[in-house]
Amino acid sequence: MFWLQFISKFLKVLRSGESPGLIAGGFAMGFIVGLTPFLTLQNVVILLIVFLTKVNLASTFFSIFVFSFVAYLFDPAFHDLGFFLLTQIDSLVATWTALYNWPLAPLTRFNNTIVMGSFVSALALLFPVYFLFKKGIVAYRARWAERIEKSKFMKALKSNVIFKWYIKVRDLEF
Numbered sequence: 001m002f003w004l005q006f007i008s009k010f011l012k013v014l015r016s017g018e019s020p021g022l023i024a025g026g027f028a029m030g031f032i033v034g035l036t037p038f039l040t041l042q043n044v045v046i047l048l049i050v051f052l053t054k055v056n057l058a059s060t061f062f063s064i065f066v067f068s069f070v071a072y073l074f075d076p077a078f079h080d081l082g083f084f085l086l087t088q089i090d091s092l093v094a095t096w097t098a099l100y101n102w103p104l105a106p107l108t109r110f111n112n113t114i115v116m117g118s119f120v121s122a123l124a125l126l127f128p129v130y131f132l133f134k135k136g137i138v139a140y141r142a143r144w145a146e147r148i149e150k151s152k153f154m155k156a157l158k159s160n161v162i163f164k165w166y167i168k169v170r171d172l173e174f
Contacts (some may be wrong), residue, residue, distance in 0.1 A: 009058060009062075010058075010062055011058060011148070012058075013058045013059050013062070013128050014137060014141070014145070015145055017142070017167050018056055020134050020137040020138050020141075021134060022054055022056050023055075023056045023059045023134075023137055024059075024130050024133040024134035024137060025053075025055040025056070025130065026050070026055040026056035026057065026058070026059035026060035026063065026130075027059045027060070027062075027063045027129070027130070027133040028063075028126055028127075028129050028130040028133065029046055029047075029049065029050050029055060029060050029063070030042055030059065030060040030061065030062065030063025030064040030065075030066075030067065030120060030128065031063050031067050031125070031126070031129050032046055032119075032122040032123070033046055033047065033060075033063075033064050033067075034064040034065070034066065034067025034068045034070070034071060035067050035070070035071045035074075035078075035118045035119075035121065035122040036071070036115060036118045036119050036122060037109065037112070037114060037115050037118070038068075039109075040107070040108055040109045040115060040119075041107040041108045041109075042105060042108050042119060052151040058119075061160060071118060074118070074121075075114055075118075077117070078113070078114045078117030078121060079113045079114050079120060079122060080114075080117065081116070081117035082112070082113030082114055082115065082116035082118075082120075083113045083117075084107070085116055085117070085120065086111065086113060086116055088131030096110070096111065101168075
């Protein structure tokens with residue numbers, strides 16, 4: 001039932017009257033947090049920005065969930081990029097050494113190759129991901145929302161006895 005609820009909430013966010021820019025902003029912020037290892041200072045700052053702005057929280061957490069799994073597929077590439085940035089560019093080695101001696105800098109875990117590679121990749125892809133999600137939300141609302149709602153799958157899902165029972169239990173107040 002978790003997956004049904006998860007997909008249902010995701011589709012509800014896409015159908016909501018909220019601005020596509022705010023929903024896409026939530027996806028983009030979740031994209032950064034999802035791609036990078038979670039316990040870092042930069043992720044805490046990004047989540048603080050999410051909570052202090054009007055971006056959609058549901059899309060943020062959905063994106064974190066999805067991209068956390070995607071990140072594992074790209075960890076070898078992130079490692080290679082992070083290793084290159086941390087060790088192979090001689091002009092940056094002194095910068096990394098000086099940065100590591102700052103009091104809060106080690107909390108970013110920038111000296112970890114995967115953290116460095118994934119964070120740089122996420123920042124490089126931030127704006128393309130934002131505009132892609134925004135365009136996708138607009139396209140979904142214009143073309144696919146009504147089709148999905150009227151599809152045989154959705155009709156079968158809504159007529160399923162287990163789904164009806166789940167809706168009744170979900171709507172009970174304790």
